[in-house]
Amino acid sequence: MIPELGQLALLLALAAALIQGTLPLVGAARNRADWMALARPAAQVQCVLVAFAFACLASAFVRNDFSVLYVAEHSNTSLPLAYRIAGVWGGHEGSLLLWLLMLCGWMLALARFSRSIPAPVVARILAVMGLIGAGFLLFMLVTSNPFERIVPVPPNGNDLNPLLQDPGMVVHPPMLYMGYVGFSVAFAFAIAALLGGDLSAQWARWMRPWTTAAWCFLTLGIMLGSLWAYYVLGWGGWWFWDPVENASFMPWLAGTALIHSLAVTDKRGAFKSWTVLLAIVAFSLSLLGTFIVRSGVLSSVHAFATDPKRGVFILSFLVIVIGGSLLLYAWRAPKVGLGARFEMVSRESMLLVNNVLFVVAMLSVLLGTLYPLLLDALDLGKISVGPPYFDTVFLPLMAPVLFLLGIGPLARWKQAELPALAKRLRWAAGVAVLATLAAALVAGRITLGAAFGVLMSVWIVASIATDLAHRLRPIGPAPVSLWTRIQTLPRPLLGMMLAHVGVAVFAFGVSMVRTYEVERDVKMQTGDTTEVAGYVFTLRGLRNVKGPNYDAVQAVVDVRRNGTPVALMHPEKRTYRVQGTALTDAAIDRDIARDLYVSLGEPVEGGAWIVRIYVKPFVDWIWGGCLLMALGGALAASDRRYRAKQASEATSPITATLATGASA
Amino acid sequence: MKRWHLVVPLVLFVLLAAFLWRGLRLDPREVPSPLVDKPAPAFSLTRLDDASRTVRRDDMLGKVWLLNVWASWCEACRTEHPTLVSFAKSGTVPIVGLNYKDTRTEGLGWLARFGDPYAMSLFDEKGRVGIDFGVYGVPETFVIDKQGVVRFKLIGPLTPELIATKIQPLLKSLGDA
Numbered sequence: 088m089i090p091e092l093g094q095l096a097l098l099l100a101l102a103a104a105l106i107q108g109t110l111p112l113v114g115a116a117r118n119r120a121d122w123m124a125l126a127r128p129a130a131q132v133q134c135v136l137v138a139f140a141f142a143c144l145a146s147a148f149v150r151n152d153f154s155v156l157y158v159a160e161h162s163n164t165s166l167p168l169a170y171r172i173a174g175v176w177g178g179h180e181g182s183l184l185l186w187l188l189m190l191c192g193w194m195l196a197l198a199r200f201s202r203s204i205p206a207p208v209v210a211r212i213l214a215v216m217g218l219i220g221a222g223f224l225l226f227m228l229v230t231s232n233p234f235e236r237i238v239p240v241p242p243n244g245n246d247l248n249p250l251l252q253d254p255g256m257v258v259h260p261p262m263l264y265m266g267y268v269g270f271s272v273a274f275a276f277a278i279a280a281l282l283g284g285d286l287s288a289q290w291a292r293w294m295r296p297w298t299t300a301a302w303c304f305l306t307l308g309i310m311l312g313s314l315w316a317y318y319v320l321g322w323g324g325w326w327f328w329d330p331v332e333n334a335s336f337m338p339w340l341a342g343t344a345l346i347h348s349l350a351v352t353d354k355r356g357a358f359k360s361w362t363v364l365l366a367i368v369a370f371s372l373s374l375l376g377t378f379i380v381r382s383g384v385l386s387s388v389h390a391f392a393t394d395p396k397r398g399v400f401i402l403s404f405l406v407i408v409i410g411g412s413l414l415l416y417a418w419r420a421p422k423v424g425l426g427a428r429f430e431m432v433s434r435e436s437m438l439l440v441n442n443v444l445f446v447v448a449m450l451s452v453l454l455g456t457l458y459p460l461l462l463d464a465l466d467l468g469k470i471s472v473g474p475p476y477f478d479t480v481f482l483p484l485m486a487p488v489l490f491l492l493g494i495g496p497l498a499r500w501k502q503a504e505l506p507a508l509a510k511r512l513r514w515a516a517g518v519a520v521l522a523t524l525a526a527a528l529v530a531g532r533i534t535l536g537a538a539f540g541v542l543m544s545v546w547i548v549a550s551i552a553t554d555l556a557h558r559l560r561p562i563g564p565a566p567v568s569l570w571t572r573i574q575t576l577p578r579p580l581l582g583m584m585l586a587h588v589g590v591a592v593f594a595f596g597v598s599m600v601r602t603y604e605v606e607r608d609v610k611m612q613t614g615d616t617t618e619v620a621g622y623v624f625t626l627r628g629l630r631n632v633k634g635p636n637y638d639a640v641q642a643v644v645d646v647r648r649n650g651t652p653v654a655l656m657h658p659e660k661r662t663y664r665v666q667g668t669a670l671t672d673a674a675i676d677r678d679i680a681r682d683l684y685v686s687l688g689e690p691v692e693g694g695a696w697i698v699r700i701y702v703k704p705f706v707d708w709i710w711g712g713c714l715l716m717a718l719g720g721a722l723a724a725s726d727r728r729y730r731a732k733q734a735s736e737a738t739s740p741i742t743a744t745l746a747t748g749a750s751a
Numbered sequence: 752m753k754r755w756h757l758v759v760p761l762v763l764f765v766l767l768a769a770f771l772w773r774g775l776r777l778d779p780r781e782v783p784s785p786l787v788d789k790p791a792p793a794f795s796l797t798r799l800d801d802a803s804r805t806v807r808r809d810d811m812l813g814k815v816w817l818l819n820v821w822a823s824w825c826e827a828c829r830t831e832h833p834t835l836v837s838f839a840k841s842g843t844v845p846i847v848g849l850n851y852k853d854t855r856t857e858g859l860g861w862l863a864r865f866g867d868p869y870a871m872s873l874f875d876e877k878g879r880v881g882i883d884f885g886v887y888g889v890p891e892t893f894v895i896d897k898q899g900v901v902r903f904k905l906i907g908p909l910t911p912e913l914i915a916t917k918i919q920p921l922l923k924s925l926g927d928a
Contacts, residue, residue, distance in 0.1 A: 329826055406768050413761035420757050473824040608864045
């Protein structure tokens with residue numbers, strides 16, 4: 088009975104979404120306040136219904152109701168409760184429902200926190216989101232109904248994919264989807280601006296916190312996915328340029344360009360139509376990501392659901408949404424205007440370079456991901472694209488980004504003087520060079536990549552420190568405490584600095600791991616010892632362990648350095664009983680300066696095992712950097728200025744800039 | 752002001768959509784290979800584990816063999832690998848690896864880590880032989896008969912099911928011939 092209620096809720100939600108997507112739009116065009124006012128309640132009704140449907144599916148999982156096909160395919164009575172709940176989004180249908188739930192969450196937040204935005208704008212924004220919701224509801228109801236029953240009812244379920252039975256995987260998809268779907272808000276703002284023909288700096292200010300928030304979620308989602316791949320896939324890599332990873336990375340690149348271009352639109356009223364285009368592109372790529380993962384157009388190891396029939400629906404949906412909005416863009420963009428002028432050397436021009444580089448990087452990832460398909464569709468031949476392509480194309484594009492990151496935030500808006508900039512940054516440059524030389528001395532050997540990574544990381548941090556010192560210098564005769572002076576700094580500025588430090592930390596971690604990681608595959612028997620990078624690993628013994636739904640061989644590995652114990656590690660090789668799949672559970676000893684990573688390979692004759700041992704210096708900095716970026720974004724998005732009442736915002740963008748200082 | 756540039760994104764997207772549409776119609780596993788029932792392209796490659804030993808196509812004449820294209824950077828190869836390892840253990844047919852666009856160190860390290868099912872691996876650093884074989888992506892598997900004629904081509908990972916339903920019946924008929 089409960090699953091049928093869930094299905095009914097989805098049908099009703101579709102009706103609510105259609106109302107939300109049409110009437111307010113017409114109302115905004117004809118200036119009918121009563122029709123526009125429908126947007127908020129319709130969104131709320133849709134949200135309640137979708138949340139109810141989601142709860143119905145979750146309850147089917149919790150109650151082990153295997154009469155529901157989706158539950159039977161993705162759960163099992165022996166699956167722990169937490170994973171039964173996570174199983175809701177362990178497959179295609181449930182992932183869509185989660186996507187929709189996230190969309191509703193964003194709509195609800197928008198309906199709640201948009202009092203300061205004029206009614207026609209809110210009506211248009213919510214209507215666009217309603218239409219997106221309607222498209223996804225239709226997709227679910229037509230091709231992927233999560234509530235479909237199965238007769239006869241199987242006695243037990245097929246179990247959740249063991250790769251997904253992991254705390255990281257419980258959190259990763261919701262975060263990623265929050266990010267994907269969050270860009271729908273920016274998209275809806277862009278469409279509303281095109282429809283209304285108005286794109287003021289004020290409009291950019293409304294849009295900024297939403298976009299930044301979505302970007303934070305996406306950053307966290309990608310970070311968690313990478314972390315998950317690192318310890319679950321068992322070969323110690325953190326990024327594989329896999330199509331599914333690229334699918335989440337492309338919207339991130341476009342979104343990063345978008346938040347920077349929005350800064351220009353907000354502060355200087357420039358880059359207007361470019362911002363609109365980026366907002367459309369960022370969300371289009373989120374949809375494309377869904378398409379790539381779900382349609383099977385590109386098969387990949389971790390595309391968990393592939394069904395070409397669904398692909399036809401998603402592609403049609405993509406054509407309508409993306410094609411439609413780009414058509415609207417081509418037609419209406421001249422209306423939104425160009426904005427203020429700026430000089431060759433200015434913060435605008437540097438942000439423009441940032442934007443161009445990010446967009447080119449995004450296009451190169453897109454090309455690499457779709458290249459095999461494109462060539463084949465043209466009958467031009469067959470080719471495969473692997474990490475070598477991405478490394479050679481992507482890294483040179485990011486190098487100037489890192490370099491400019493040290494300069495851009497210190498350059499003035501509208502017009503900056505190169506000699507003055509060089510003078511302000513000479514200390515930062517000196518510190519960076521010295522730090523690189525010191526690093527080379529300490530490490531004993533250094534590669535070009537590592538040298539560049541250290542140089543750029545220190546350069547970025549030193550430049551931020553220069554900026555901060557300049558802003559915090561005492562002004563006037565009255566002594567003000569440092570803490571008070573820090574508090575007067577605008578939050579978006581601090582957020583930007585924090586996120587940029589995150590970039591430096593990330594770049595440092597990447598260059599260290601790529602250069603200095605040590606990897607050893609050894610055959611070990613109980614009692615055997617091997618030394619890797621100064622650490623002595625001893626296999627103390629092997630034992631059998633019984634998990635709730637798997638059996639495992641667990642190794643006990645003792646690690647010492649110079650005779651003192653460092654860690655006791657327990658890598659496992661698990662066999663999940665229901666599906667019979669084997670899974671490597673790596674043991675990781677984390678430390679700020681290095682990770683020790685031990686995983687079990689294959690058993691060999693004589694009771695020995697192939698053991699993979701890695702020592703990865705500074706690998707956690709990679710995710711730490713991502714975390715800092717997300718925190719910085721959150722700090723910037725939380726600024727009160729964005730929530731200020733409409734009345735106080737009649738000031739022009741120029742005076743606003745003067746009033747708040749040249750912040751992010 | 753000219754407005755034509757505003758249409759550029761739309762045009763690009765329409766092109767992309769057309770390709771994706773075409774892509775949906777393609778099943779990558781069903782791409783017909785012009786090579787099937789033709790003699791395998793001639794090649795002369797060194798062994799992955801020994802740069803001084805060269806192997807030519809004609810060295811393989813007289814026996815039925817499997818050519819499996821792999822690379823250490825290839826994700827799907829890892830999925831396929833356990834299947835290959837257990838199939839090699841059955842000793843049905845020699846499996847020759849074609850290490851495609853890789854380096855010797857990475858390739859050998861990969862084999863050491865995940866097990867080596869291959870009678871030998873040929874080292875195709877630049878992917879030239881791969882091009883001759885019409886390699887579309889990695890992994891791919893070819894069945895080549897005693898006369899050096901390609902009898903079957905599979906794009907994508909081998910599965911135990913494919914081995915049982917496609918490869919083994921074919922090997923049986925080739926072995927009798």
